[in-house]
Amino acid sequence: MTLRGVDSSWEPTATQVATAKAHGIGAWLGYFKLGDDGLLNGWADATFDLVRAGGLETAAFCSTRADQATLKARAAALGIVLVSDVESSVNGGDGSYVDPALAVSAAGLYGGGPRGDGTVPRHLPHNHTRYVVSDYELCEDTIGRGSLSWPPNDARPAAGISVGWQYQGSTAMPWGETDLAVYDDTFFLPTPAPVFQEVPVFIAQGPTAQGDYLVFDNGLSVPIGASATVTAFAGSTLKVPVVPVDAEFIAGLKALLITGATGGLTATEDAELSAVSGKVEKDLA
Secondary structure, three states, rough: EEEEEEEEOOOOHHHHHHHHHHHHOOEEEOOOOOOOOOOOOOOOOHHHHHHOOOEEEEOOEEOOOOEEEEHHHHHHHOOOOOOEEOOOOHHHOOOOOHHHHHHHHHHEEEEEEEOOOOOHHHHHHOOOOOEEEEEOOOOOOOOOOOOOOOOOOOOOOOOOOOEEEEEEEEEEEEEEEEEEEEEEEOOOOOOOEEEEEEEEEEEEEEEOOOOEEEOOOOOOOOOOOOOOOOEEEEEEEEEEEEOOOOOOHHHHHHHHHOOOOOOOOOOHHHHHOOOEEEEEEEOOO
16 A cells, blocks of 8 residues: 655645645655754644644654754654655765664665665665655656656565655645655554564584674574584573564575585575574674
8 A cells, every 4th residue: 555645845734734635645744954954944843743633644854964863752752753864965965874873763764766876775785664765767657656655676675664756856736846755654654663582692613714603593493504513602692683684684694604504504494594683793702
């Protein structure tokens, strides 16, 4: 299911919200502005409440230049989600500062697609909370433009991550001049708090000179193959996030284990590994 959405840096009135809803719009997104953060304008909290009172979903675009903890707290107080606007006009475009900022704010990411500045494709493996791709480059005859939440045939985020496609920039509409987009209807649901479980910590010692690796087991056996040995830290446990599963970690861990094992992974071992989420530390003393 999808929703047609609009966004504006200016704050709509109740009449404009009602007009948008009457024309089939399901969401109107605004902005959080905090000091010299590169954004043009911001909305008052009351405006986000006004949009929801008018029957539309809402969310807030924000900047990585602002204090991320403050942004997160404000969004939580309003019960809305954040989307960090990563474009050159806000903070010089994509950079190493983006992921740490989003880790604090829990914001989703807005940026250009593969036909634009490439921000979104670069960040797809990072599994941010949600993604909005700004893709105006596809022509109006493109199938799905204005009805799909993601450009057809483009790489998508991992399953379960909600998305939106801003397919047209500032456009004069009956309710005012806004950007136009389509969102998953799940896009506006607050991100659930991570769920953790206590898991044993093991060291997998490979037969080669690759070093030792920490492996976090999900309660099943640690699948490393017959040619490596496993030693558990006595009485050790670690809190590991159960969701979202880090697909990049799993792929990397599989590659490490297969390299260090003579027989590779069995189907059962592969299934067990797919339930694991955590980190790998290389070359332990």
